[in-house]
C-alpha cells in the first residue's frame with residue numbers, strides 16, 4: 001500500500017483502544033428506564049465507582065445501583081497503562097512533608113494494601129485480566145544517581161518499603177536501551193489488562209446483587225426527603241446515599257465537584273505483535289517507567305506487543321497525533337523498533353486536584369465523593385472504594401484521614417494553563433539536565 005494511503009487510513013482510524021478491541025462486546029446492564037429505589041446509587045463505572053459498589057456488596061449491602069454514562073471502564077480505568085503499584089500522584093516526599101511520618105505512612109500503606117486487595121479479588125472472583133507478576137522498574141534517565149538514592153532511602157526510612165537497586169549493567173541486560181543508567185525495582189507491583197479487570201469487578205458486583213445501568217448518564221441530582229434523586233435521560237433512582245465517582249469525565253451534577261479537578265489527558269499506543277523482536281528490546285516481563293517528570297511508561301503484553309504511554313496535556317488528541325508523538329518518544333529509547341507498525345493509539349483523561357491527592361469524603365449528608373486520582377489511580381481507587389464502603393455500610397471514619405486534601409478549586413481555566421506551563425517547564429528542566437550530562441560526558 002502506498003504510504004500516502006496508509007497515512008490516510010491511520011488518520012481515519014477510530015480511537016478504539018487495544019483494551020476495548022480485546023474484550024468481547026457485551027453489556028453489563030440496560031439503560032435505566034422509569035423509577036427505581038436503592039440504598040446507594042453510585043455514579044461512575046470506573047475503578048472508584050466499581051470498588052465502592054463491590055465493597056458495599058461485600059459488606060452485605062444488596063441494594064446498590066451503579067450508573068455509567070457510557071460503559072463500565074469507559075474512562076481512565078479502562079484505558080490506562082495497567083501498572084498496579086502503591087503510592088499516590090502526590091509523591092512520597094510531599095506526602096511526608098504534609099502529614100508527618102505516622103500519617104503519611106498510614107495513607108501510603110492503604111495503597112499497598114490495595115495492591116494486595118486487587119490480587120485477592122482477581123483470585124477470589126476468578127478475573128481473567130492477564131496479570132503479569134513481574135514487578136515494575138523505575139529506570140534512571142540521568143547519570144546522576146541522587147534521585148534513586150534519595151527515593152530509595154525515603155521509602156525505606158518512612159514507608160518501610162524496599163525497592164531493589166539495579167546497577168546499569170544489569171538494567172541493560174533487562175532493558176536493551178542505552179538511555180538509562182541504573183534503576184530501582186519494585187518487586188511487589190504487577191501489571192494487567194485494566195479493562196478486563198474493570199469488567200471482572202462489575203461481574204463480581206453484579207454477582208452480589210449490584211444493579212448496573214450502562215448508557216445512563218446522571219443528568220440531575222436533587223434532594224428527595226432524607227435522601228437523593230438521581231435523574232437520567234429516561235429514568236430516576238431514589239437513594240438514601242449517592243456516591244459521585246466520575247474522574248476526569250466530570251459528572252456535571254455539582255459545580256463545586258467539577259471545579260475541584262482538572263481533566264488532563266495522557267496518551268497510549270500499542271505496537272503490532274513483535275514476536276521474536278521483543279527480545280531485541282526487553283529481557284524482562286516488568287513494566288517500566290523512567291525518572292523524568294514527563295516520563296515514558298511501557299510494558300510487554302502477553303501477545304508480544306509493546307504497550308507504550310507517555311506525555312500529559314490539556315489536549316485530548318486524535319489517535320494519529322498520539323501515534324506520531326509517542327512513536328518519536330519510543331524511538332529515542334528503542335531505535336531498534338524503527339518501522340514497527342502501531343495498531344492502536346488512544347488517549348484518556350485523568351482527574352487532578354491542585355494538591356495532587358484524591359478527594360474522598362462526604363460533601364453533604366448522604367452525598368459522597370471519590371475523585372482526583374490523577375495518573376496513579378489503580379490502587380488508590382481501590383483504597384477509596386474500601387473507605388467509602390466502610391463509611392456508608394459501617395460508619396467507618398477512616399476516610400477522614402483525607403480531610404486535609406479537600407475539594408479546593410482547580411482554578412479553571414487558568415489551572416489548565418498552569419498545568420501545561422508546569423509540564424513544559426519540567427520537561428525543559430529534564431532536557432537541560434540531560435544535555436548537560438551528555439556535554440560533560442563528551
Ligand SMILES: Cc1cc2nc3c(=O)[nH]c(=O)nc-3n(C[C@H](O)[C@H](O)[C@H](O)COP(=O)(O)OP(=O)(O)OC[C@H]3O[C@@H](n4cnc5c(N)ncnc54)[C@H](O)[C@@H]3O)c2cc1C
Nearest residue numbers: 044046047048069075076077080081083218247348377378
Ligand atoms: C492513559 C492513562 C494511563 C494511566 N496509567 C495508569 C497506570 O498505569 N497505573 C495507575 O495506577 N494509574 C494510571 N492511570 C490513572 C488511573 O487510570 C485513574 O486514576 C483511575 O482509573 C481513575 O478512576 P475513576 O473511577 O476515578 O475514573 P474513570 O475511570 O475515568 O471513570 C469515571 C466514569 O464516570 C463516568 N461518568 C462521568 N460522568 C458521568 C455521569 N454524569 N453519569 C454517569 N457516569 C458518568 C464515565 O463514563 C467513566 O466511566 C492512567 C490514566 C490514564 C488516562
